[in-house]
Amino acid sequence: MRTTDLLTVGEVAHRSGFAPSALRFYERQGLLHATRTSGGQRRYQRNVLRRLAFIRAARNVGLRLDEVAAALATLPDGRTPTKDDWSRLSRSWRHRLDDEIAALTRLRDGLESCIGCGCLSLRTCAFSNPDDIGAKRGPGAAFLPAALTKDRG
Amino acid sequence: MRTTDLLTVGEVAHRSGFAPSALRFYERQGLLHATRTSGGQRRYQRNVLRRLAFIRAARNVGLRLDEVAAALATLPDGRTPTKDDWSRLSRSWRHRLDDEIAALTRLRDGLESCIGCGCLSLRTCAFSNPDDIGAKRGPGAAFLPAALTKDRG
DNA sequence: CTGATAGTTGAAGTCAACTTCAAGTCAAGC
């Protein structure tokens, strides 16, 4: 293993938990940057790991990659981001998570009142209201992540 | 408008909130059934609306269509499902929603402790841990529905 | 009977976030 302060794709993949293909994909999407060796191979700065931690956290919260990219674009260039920078970016997530939790809680409570009667009426039952949570999703979007649902498949 | 007790695709679409294309898709997936006119057009029984209400509710909870199909397959055939039938099917959802809410709550609380320090360390911060919620999703699956995220895009 | 409106089909497209593939090139330890 080399002793430079630059990391190879494999090293970054191993340390971050992202697949190499994901790292290359993120680079194409403008979320990451890497210098190249004379032979064309990627070499990453060590701070890419924090950036990737941010990306994973943002994805956990439910941000799409383009939103993550937009957030990352607000980081000051020319200097390494500080803790305050990262903190600022993730501050708004709390509200977002609150909303998500509230929506799911409403859904659960609606279910509580529906289980008893078994109605599932399209008109009266808030639980299956088209205007509720699941409606008007864009094409192709799954509702909840597999990781949240896989345990009780 | 006809006065039969059978519904056209358009009527079902309007009453259920599903697009006609979604109804045809569900039929191909075995979630719905329709009789046909002599001319080949679909005609739906009135109880298809309750079935669709169930489908929407299940989707709201986060079930995939194949899971919904499996659940619907446990309905007794030969008779119209009763309220008890529907109630039985949706009873397990409560637990599932509880888990989803708990996972998001853990995530939010992890965020709370991370906001202060801005660490986002891959090693120490539970919030961005690869093994946490967002990790190991299958390809193509979005984390949260647009409906939950669109307001505070 | 006619014309407007609504319905039919299979095939292909969409979206997000990646993964997989084939065919080849680089880096480094011995």
Added chain:
DNA sequence: GCTTGACTTGAAGTTGACTTCAACTATCAG
């Protein structure tokens, strides 16, 4: 210098849940 393992690329494939399209056909009010 050679071998081995890691790396490179663009293109195409995957998944789930639909939507869109083009080219027709059916239904029904008047």
